[in-house]
Amino acid sequence: AQTVTQSQPEMSVQEAETVTLSCTYDTSESDYYLFWYKQPPSRQMILVIRQEAYKQQNATENRFSVNFQKAAKSFSLKISDSQLGDAAMYFCAYRSAYSNYQLIWGAGTKLIIKP
Amino acid sequence: DSGVTQTPKHLITATGQRVTLRCSPRSGDLSVYWYQQSLDQGLQFLIQYYNGEERAKGNILERFSAQQFPDLHSELNLSSLELGDSALYFCASSATSGIYNEQFFGPGTRLTVL
Numbered sequence: 004a005q006t007v008t009q010s011q012p013e014m015s016v017q018e019a020e021t022v023t024l025s026c027t028y029d030t031s032e033s034d035y036y037l038f039w040y041k042q043p044p045s046r047q048m049i050l051v052i053r054q055e056a057y058k059q060q061n062a063t064e065n066r067f068s069v070n071f072q073k074a075a076k077s078f079s080l081k082i083s084d085s086q087l088g089d090a091a092m093y094f095c096a097y098r099s100a101y102s103n104y105q106l107i108w109g110a111g112t113k114l115i116i117k118p
Numbered sequence: 119d120s121g122v123t124q125t126p127k128h129l130i131t132a133t134g135q136r137v138t139l140r141c142s143p144r145s146g147d148l149s150v151y152w153y154q155q156s157l158d159q160g161l162q163f164l165i166q167y168y169n170g171e172e173r174a175k176g177n178i179l180e181r182f183s184a185q186q187f188p189d190l191h192s193e194l195n196l197s198s199l200e201l202g203d204s205a206l207y208f209c210a211s212s213a214t215s216g217i218y219n220e221q222f223f224g225p226g227t228r229l230t231v232l
Contacts, residue, residue, distance in 0.1 A: 007160075045225075046206060046225070046228075047120075047223065047225055047226075048161075048210075048223035048226075049223075050220055050222075053220065094160055094161070096161075104149075104173075104174065104212075105163035105166055105174055105176060106151075106153075106161070106163065107163070108161045108162075109160055110160045111160055
């Protein structure tokens with residue numbers, strides 16, 4: 004069974020600085036999708052970025068980028084120029100490309116932005 | 119706004135009771151997923167429906183059941199409620215049950231069992 008691990012329960016960063024959130028996963032599958040979701044205090048789940056396992060190029064979305072290391076089964080999220088609105092819980096999630104398309108989630112990292 | 123709606127937003131009930139949570143997917147989405155998020159934890163997959171049929175099942179308790187209706191809205195029924203069922207219940211939808219379509223989440227229903 005696939006598992007997703009986020010080893011940082013909480014991270015803090017100064018406004019305008021860069022922060023990296025870690026995520027590792029375990030799978031025996033060769034094709035899958037990885038996601039980062041943001042959950043602000045409103046509790047809405049918002050997709051931040053996604054990565055397809057067969058693509059070697061790391062995904063980027065404006066200030067958000069990932070470092071995808073398939074061999075190491077690592078999928079970290081880098082947030083550049085951190086803003087107060089980035090404060091939220093961040094969840095890493097895995098989805099198989101073969102069956103059972105539900106998302107498998109990490110426990111989350113609480114990101115605190117210091118003004 | 120993701121386009122996925124969930125009602126009610128909040129629900130407070132007592133142990134032993136039964137409740138129904140409702141989800142309307144985005145227009146055109148055929149697949150609906152239900153997830154449970156207990157306090158300060160990640161989400162746990164409960165069940166998936168695709169065009170009215172159950173497609174996948176996760177760690178859903180026997181006290182819980184769901185269905186998807188012909189108009190594609192879905193309901194999650196929770197019965198014989200226990201204190202531990204208190205959680206945020208999310209519904210998500212995607213265009214198909216295939217692999218290329220992301221899941222869009224509703225705002226969630228917060229269930230409190232007293």
